[in-house]
């Protein structure tokens with residue numbers, strides 16, 4: 514079977530959609546029940562937040578992936594060390610109960626019991642912590658591996674904005690499948706009537722699609738009449754070089770649109786914006802520049818490419834997903850709906 518034959522990665526795609534959908538159940542529950550009082554949030558060493566939602570969603574996704582593809586390594590954002598500490602026993606209990614509930618939800622059409630439900634043993638606290646830690650693979654060039662970002666845009670999640678549950682499959686450094694769940698994104702960009710919650714899916718050579726969170730209404734991307742006036746960028750000022758993006762936007766007569774998470778890639782792929790521009794924030798006090806992570810860009814990049822767009826780093830180099838957990842010298846990203854605009858953005862960055 515070739516990489517681009519119509520049936521390539523069909524099982525992986527179904528498993529990934531099932532995993533993302535169940536993880537979205539977790540994140541929606543956490544937001545509705547727990548996040549409001551902020552007691553279910555920890556700060557990581559780099560001061561970034563992590564919630565019970567991040568841990569439980571990664572436990573659910575990894576359990577499902579490991580049931581379906583036991584030999585595949587997983588490069589996941591989170592690890593369970595903090596949850597094993599006795600001082601975090603209450604948090605650990607929440608994570609375990611959220612993950613078990615999501616794994617026990619009724620199956621929907623096309624889902625196989627063995628992908629998710631698992632044995633009694635798999636529902637134990639230790640098994641779920643171990644599942645989170647299955648995401649500790651170091652990545653690399655010559656292998657088949659999954660990337661998991663259980664909540665991308667955790668800050669957006671906490672403020673009720675956009676966030677994304679992100680999964681990708683990488684084979685020999687090339688992203689071949691991307692699935693992104695966005696519970697807070699409108700199903701139709703121009704109308705709130707149809708409600709919120711989408712899953713975006715792309716397989717290499719097979720195009721990009723949007724379905725609803727419940728798995729219905731597949732639409733091929735892009736489907737929105739291309740909106741040429743927006744530059745999508747980070748909502749969080751510390752993640753990006755805002756003044757530089759402003760200069761580029763002004764030169765190209767584009768309006769900035771701040772949004773958290775890989776939902777930016779999803780909006781671009783739908784045709785809701787012209788460019789996603791991410792430029793590294795200036796470093797202070799001799800600090801090393803931030804190294805981007807593969808789970809933050811692998812699913813979004815294939816979605817944009819399969820919707821007919823183009824993505825490179827800010828110097829025009831291809832994105833490198835085979836260097837490890839990080840993306841090395843790939844700093845700054847330019848994704849556009851069309852090739853011609855991509856060239857103009859790169860030139861504008863050089864001048865800015």
Ligand SMILES: Nc1ncnc2c1ncn2[C@@H]1O[C@H](COP(=O)(O)OS(=O)(=O)O)[C@@H](OP(=O)(O)O)[C@H]1O
Nearest residue numbers: 664665666667747748749751752772773774775803
């Ligand atoms: N300094 C710095 N520079 C660039 N990127 C950083 C930085 N610090 C963190 N991160 C990563 O940014 C991820 C979320 O960023 P987004 O641009 O998608 O959303 S946001 O508007 O910035 O919140 C975020 O992903 P999550 O941790 O999954 O939320 C981080 O991986």
Ligand SMILES: [Mg+2]
Nearest residue numbers: 561562590667
């Ligand atoms: Mg994080």
Ligand SMILES: [Mg+2]
Nearest residue numbers: 662665666809
């Ligand atoms: Mg992320």
Ligand SMILES: [Mg+2]
Nearest residue numbers: 590662664665
């Ligand atoms: Mg995350």
